[in-house]
Amino acid sequence: MxxxxxxxxxxxxxxxxxxxxxxxxxxxxxxxxxxxxxxxxxxxxxxxxxxxxxxxxxxxxxxxxxxxxxxxxxxxxxxxxxxxxxxxxxxxxxxxxxxxxxxxxxxxxxxxxxxxxxxxxxxxxxxxxxxxxxxxxxxxxxxxxxxxxxxxxxxxxxxxxxxxxxxxxxxxxxxxxxxxxxxxxxxxxxxxxxxxxxxxxxxxxxxxxxxxxxxxxxxxxxxxxxxxxxERRRLEGELSASLDQEKTAREEQRQFMHMVSHEFRTPLAAIRYATEMLGIMIQNPSDAVEKRLIGIDASVSRMTQLIDRFLSTEKQAVSGLKIEKLDLRRLTMEVQQYFDHVDLGQRLKVRPLDEAPDYWGDVEMLQTVIVNLVDNALKYSPRDQPVEVTFSRRNNLLVVKVADRGIGVPEAERSHVGRRFFRASNTRRTAGNGLGLYTCRKLIGYHRGTLDLRPRNGGGTVATIRLPMPGLATASLSNEITVEETERA
CATH class of the missing domain: 1.20.1070 (Rhopdopsin 7-helix transmembrane proteins)
Structure with a gap:
């Protein structure tokens, strides 16, 4: 039991x-x-x-x-x-x-x-x-x-x-x-x-x-x-194929840019030659004619510079950014002279800094940006309205503002402005190709800066450039830095 x-x-x-x-x-x-x-x-x-x-x-x-x-x-x-x-x-x-x-x-x-x-x-x-x-x-x-x-x-x-x-x-x-x-x-x-x-x-x-x-x-x-x-192997294969396609697209884009650069230079060279011949043929030209010839020559130079600096990718990689100390008085004077040559200088109100800023960058690029922004402001503003260009220093930044009383940018499209070939719906009656602001953003990006567009009180637009001080001063010893290095930085 x-x-x-x-x-x-x-x-x-x-x-x-x-x-x-x-x-x-x-x-x-x-x-x-x-x-x-x-x-x-x-x-x-x-x-x-x-x-x-x-x-x-x-x-x-x-x-x-x-x-x-x-x-x-x-x-x-x-x-x-x-x-x-x-x-x-x-x-x-x-x-x-x-x-x-x-x-x-x-x-x-x-x-x-x-x-x-x-x-x-x-x-x-x-x-x-x-x-x-x-x-x-x-x-x-x-x-x-x-x-x-x-x-x-x-x-x-x-x-x-x-x-x-x-x-x-x-x-x-x-x-x-x-x-x-x-x-x-x-x-x-x-x-x-x-x-x-x-x-x-x-x-x-x-x-x-x-x-x-x-x-x-x-x-x-x-x-x-x-x-x-x-699945990862499949995605890796797709990624590899996409990279190959991107390389092909980049090569095609490079060839296209080279072709566009060449095609643009040919008529520009003809215009420059014709301008020089007119200057030789016309004896004792009037002030208005001389002013026009100088304006044509300046515009041709600026277009050639834009092609060299922006459209030609190969040239960017080789020549790079030309770093020098910014002479703000000279910059504002050249901007003013550019628009004086095309009879628009009287609408421009420039307010420079009293003290020269200690800023290093590609001055020609910065001049191209300011000219493009002012040109846009003049183009989309009434003829009797001025465009204000203001330089200032704030929080270790060099700030440039271009303010107008133009048609402005529709609020729904504000985030798209600055993309390549994009134009706002209220600009269709004015000639343009949608590359101006894109170019500005690109060139400002090389300087590690920003470009913002904001509506102006009372109507119009304020374009604000912010450039960190002292700019690309670390590259000033070699006096040159490639665009690719700047984008990586």
């Missing part, structure tokens, strides 16, 4: 160790959060068995109730944890409903017949049938675990159901055998022994299920990793 106290103590230790083992497994693989429920289920069973072990010879009814309900709560948590682990909807609500019904029947049996153990045992058998049947159904419909493992687990559950039915049958057929003995007598040792074997067997089956789950997860991750590697 088995000693029941020793058997219960062994089962308490075994179940507690199993609960601890599940906690360790969950700590190692946190994403398997369902293992917490399984660990909680084994912990509740261990606690209920410990309370049974500590029960005295004449226990209180509440003690008996708490012991048994704790063990059955553990079965509910086990069923819910196993269902969630296998990827099925949780059954905690159903389990708690079954447990609540069992508690009601158990309480009623203890209240009506406190000395009749058969009613409580039959109620426990019904609860066991319901919970084990729920777990069997979950395993039967599952397809994630190997079939042999599922059927072994189902066999364990069926064995436990059979033992519970056998206990109820023995009490029903031989009531005198249990009439004089308490429920925790050695007569019931066989039932607790098979329960111990059931818990150990269930632990082993669940452990194998976790191993299968981890193996499947590893296989899925390997497959996902292989797919990602394949």
């Amino acid at each position: 088995l000693d029941l106290k020793t058997l219960l103590l062994l089962e308490v230790c075994t179940t507690a160790l199993q609960a601890f083992a599940w906690l360790l497994v969950w700590r190692s693989w946190r994403y398997l959060y369902e293992l917490k429920l399984i660990a909680a289920g084994f912990s509740a069973i261990a606690l209920g068995l410990l309370l049974l072990t500590l029960r005295g010879p004449d226990p209180h009814a509440l003690h008996i109730f708490v012991d048994n309900m704790t063990i059955k709560l553990g079965l509910v948590l086990l069923a819910d944890g196993m269902a969630r682990f296998l990827g099925h909807p949780g059954c905690l609500r159903v389990g708690l409903i079954i447990l609540a019904a069992h508690m009601a029947l158990w309480s009623l049996a203890m209240a009506l017949a406190p000395l009749d153990l058969s009613l409580r045992i039959h109620a426990s058998t019904v609860f066991t049938l319901a919970m084990m049947g729920l777990m069997i159904r979950i395993l039967y419909v599952d397809r994630g675990q190997p079939s042999f493992l599922r059927w072994i687990t189902i066999a364990l559950l069926v064995e436990y159901i059979g033992a519970s039915l056998l206990q109820s049958a023995l009490i029903f057929l031989q009531p005198t055998l249990f009439a004089e003995a308490p429920i925790l007598s050695d007569v019931n040792s066989w039932y607790f022994f098979q329960g111990h074997l059931f818990v150990v067997g269930l632990f082993i089956c669940l452990l194998f299920m976790v191993g299968v789950r981890l193996s499947l997860d590893l296989r899925d991750r390997n497959a996902a990793l292989a797919q990602e590697v394949t």
